[in-house]
Amino acid sequence: LAKTTQPISMDSYEGQEVNITCSHNNIATNDYITWYQQFPSQGPRFIIQGYKTKVTNEVASLFIPADRKSSTLSLPRVSLSDTAVYYCLVGDDYGGSQGNLIFGKGTKLSVKP
Amino acid sequence: ETGVTQSPTHLIKTRGQQVTLRCSSQSGHNTVSWYQQALGQGPQFIFQYYREEENGRGNFPPRFSGLQFPNYSSELNVNALELDDSALYLCASSLGASRNTGELFFGEGSRLTVL
Numbered sequence: 001l002a003k004t005t006q007p008i009s010m011d012s013y014e015g016q017e018v019n020i021t022c023s024h025n026n027i028a029t030n031d032y033i034t035w036y037q038q039f040p041s042q043g044p045r046f047i048i049q050g051y052k053t054k055v056t057n058e059v060a061s062l063f064i065p066a067d068r069k070s071s072t073l074s075l076p077r078v079s080l081s082d083t084a085v086y087y088c089l090v091g092d093d094y095g096g097s098q099g100n101l102i103f104g105k106g107t108k109l110s111v112k113p
Numbered sequence: 114e115t116g117v118t119q120s121p122t123h124l125i126k127t128r129g130q131q132v133t134l135r136c137s138s139q140s141g142h143n144t145v146s147w148y149q150q151a152l153g154q155g156p157q158f159i160f161q162y163y164r165e166e167e168n169g170r171g172n173f174p175p176r177f178s179g180l181q182f183p184n185y186s187s188e189l190n191v192n193a194l195e196l197d198d199s200a201l202y203l204c205a206s207s208l209g210a211s212r213n214t215g216e217l218f219f220g221e222g223s224r225l226t227v228l
Contacts, residue, residue: 034216036217041201041221041222041224042221042222043117043203043205043219043220043221043222044156044203044217044219045219046216046217046218049216085155087155101146101158101217102158103148103155103156103157103158104155105153105154105155106155
């Protein structure tokens with residue numbers, strides 16, 4: 001099983017850059033790495049997805065080293081509204097059927113004023 | 114707004130009862146996945162439906178079952194409810210069944226409480 005390991009929680013202040021690192025030692029060759037954000041009592045929301053090197057969109061960057069055994073989500077200049085749980089996911093296969101996504105416990109990011 | 118709608122938003126049942134949760138997928142999406150999220154935990158994969166067929170299942174007992182309809186909407190049925198079934202049930206739609214086909218669009222969830 002391709003599991004992920006993330007810090008349970010992180011604290012930051014408004015305006016800072018936040019980097020959340022995820023370990024996924026057993027990632028499969030064809031797997032992508034995907035990050036989701038979740039606010040309380042809401043469904044997760046897609047942030048970014050990548051396979052290798054660096055991916056950037058309007059809200060975040062994703063850094064993936066050559067061995068792909070870890071990845072780092074970078075949130076530039078966070079605000080109070082970025083307080084949420086962040087999940088790192090890689091795909092997994094159950095008995096040869098189409099894969100599903102395994103969510104770990106995520107990282108609870110608290111942004112303070 | 115994701116376009117995925119779930120109903121009901123909240124419901125209360127008692128042990129032993131049965132429940133049906135419904136999900137309308139985002140327009141154009143042919144795949145629906147269901148997740149269970151207990152308080153303080155990440156979502157746990159229940160199963161996925163692709164073009165009306167079950168296409169992968171997580172570690173949940175057979176009393177968790179589902180359907181996908183020709184319009185790609187979906188139902189999650191849980192029989193013989195147990196106290197531990199109390200959770201937020203999330204539906205997510207996507208285009209294609211591969212785990213690497215990009216983002217899942219989640220609904221707001223159905224909060225089930227079993228007494």
